[in-house]
Amino acid sequence: MPELPEVETTRRGIAPHLEGQRVSRVIVRDSRLRWPIPEDLDVRLSGQRIVQVDRRAKYLLIQAEVGTLISHLGMSGNLRLVEAGLPALKHEHVDIELESGLALRYTDPRRFGAMLWSLDPHNHELLIRLGPEPLTDLFDGERLYERSRGKSIAVKPFVMDNAVVVGVGNIYATEALFAAGIDPRREAGSVSRARYLKLAIEIKRILAYAIERGGTTLRDFIGGDGKPGYFQQELFAYGRGGQPCKVCGTTLREVKLGQRASVYCPKCQR
DNA sequence: ACTGGCACCTGGGCGC
DNA sequence: TGCGCCCAGGTGCCAG
Numbered sequence: 001m002p003e004l005p006e007v008e009t010t011r012r013g014i015a016p017h018l019e020g021q022r023v024s025r026v027i028v029r030d031s032r033l034r035w036p037i038p039e040d041l042d043v044r045l046s047g048q049r050i051v052q053v054d055r056r057a058k059y060l061l062i063q064a065e066v067g068t069l070i071s072h073l074g075m076s077g078n079l080r081l082v083e084a085g086l087p088a089l090k091h092e093h094v095d096i097e098l099e100s101g102l103a104l105r106y107t108d109p110r111r112f113g114a115m116l117w118s119l120d121p122h123n124h125e126l127l128i129r130l131g132p133e134p135l136t137d138l139f140d141g142e143r144l145y146e147r148s149r150g151k152s153i154a155v156k157p158f159v160m161d162n163a164v165v166v167g168v169g170n171i172y173a174t175e176a177l178f179a180a181g182i183d184p185r186r187e188a189g190s191v192s193r194a195r196y197l198k199l200a201i202e203i204k205r206i207l208a209y210a211i212e213r214g215g216t217t218l219r220d221f222i223g224g225d226g227k228p229g230y231f232q233q234e235l236f237a238y239g240r241g242g243q244p245c246k247v248c249g250t251t252l253r254e255v256k257l258g259q260r261a262s263v264y265c266p267k268c269q270r
Numbered sequence: 271a272c273t274g275g276c277a278c279c280t281g282g283g284c285g286c
Numbered sequence: 287t288g289c290g291c292c293c294a295g296g297t298g299c300c301a302g
Contacts, residue, residue, distance in 0.1 A: 002295065002296085003295055003296090006295080032279095034278070034279095034296095034297085034298085058296075058297095072296080072297090073295095073296090074278095074279095074295095074296060074297085075279090075294070075295060075296055075297095076279090076280075076281090076294085076295085091280085108279095109279080109280050109281065110278085110279045110280050110281080110294090111278080111279055111280080112278065112279065112280095112296065112297085113296090126297095126298085150272095151272080151273095152272080152273075153272075153273065153274090157273095157274095160296095162296095162297075169295055169296070170294095170295060170296085171295060172295095238295090258273095258274075258275090259274085259275070259276085260294095260295095260296095261293085261294090272302105273301105273302090274300105274301095274302090275299105275300085275301090275302105276298105276299085276300080276301100277297100277298090277299085277300095278296105278297100278298095280294105281293100281294090282292105282293085282294090283291105283292090283293085283294105284290105284291085284292085284293100285289105285290095285291090285292105286288105286289090286290090286291105
């Protein structure tokens with residue numbers, strides 16, 4: 001479930017339970033994620049106080065006094081707080097036990113996620129080349145316009161490129177392009193400045209809304225799951241191929257772009 | 271430098 | 287009920 005709003009919702013949910021807490025031990029039941037979890041993670045982290053929980057793109061940065069745990073939820077990952085010692089089910093790969101008696105539990109059936117250790121996370125090779133955060137002033141339509149000139153790639157995979165802007169996954173790219181009235185198949189280099197200004201505004205609006213929704217559905221992160229920022233009935237295009245457009249009634253079409261399903265309205269999006 | 275395609279892995283849903 | 291197939295919210299890496 002993790003697109004950027006879900007990762008940010010996770011961050012907000014777990015941070016109050018982690019910040020200021022000391023780690024008592026780390027239990028790794030299965031280290032086979034996208035990259036192996038470092039064997040010495042327990043040694044590195046145990047005994048340290050957690051200073052802060054940050055996010056960069058879809059990476060969660062759990063900063064200790066010395067060093068930072070970099071975690072990515074992949075396609076199926078989840079972080080939540082449980083009572084320390086709670087028996088682990090299948091796919092519950094890691095527990096980070098705290099002196100409070102709670103444990104941060106990492107679950108990931110597909111194991112596309114990551115849990116890495118770094119002394120300098122922002123210069124880590126996975127983070128160093130990332131584009132700007134979508135909800136900051138470093139990202140705007142002007143950037144999309146400039147970065148797209150001369151590009152033949154379709155506009156949808158273009159806005160999903162982490163070097164252009166981070167945090168725009170398949171759901172939110174689909175929805176933002178619908179809201180901006182841009183055909184996702186259009187060449188990135190052929191989209192006008194004015195339309196990119198609109199697209200950037202819609203990306204910001206939709207991501208901010210989804211985070212807000214995540215925040216409102218989030219009561220307590222203990223024992224629960226991360227709630228999606230979006231509800232099915234709020235989606236205009238994503239997952240609605242073959243169904244009528246909510247704006248004009250035209251049947252929505254589905255194509256593959258960059259190996260990912262892309263739904264659009266042939267009348268509303270040009 | 272770009273672009274498209276593949277890979278990683280498990281589970282759920284569908285048609286037969 | 288079982289089996290095979292296709293699909294899935296991400297993203298690093300490869301070849302052309």
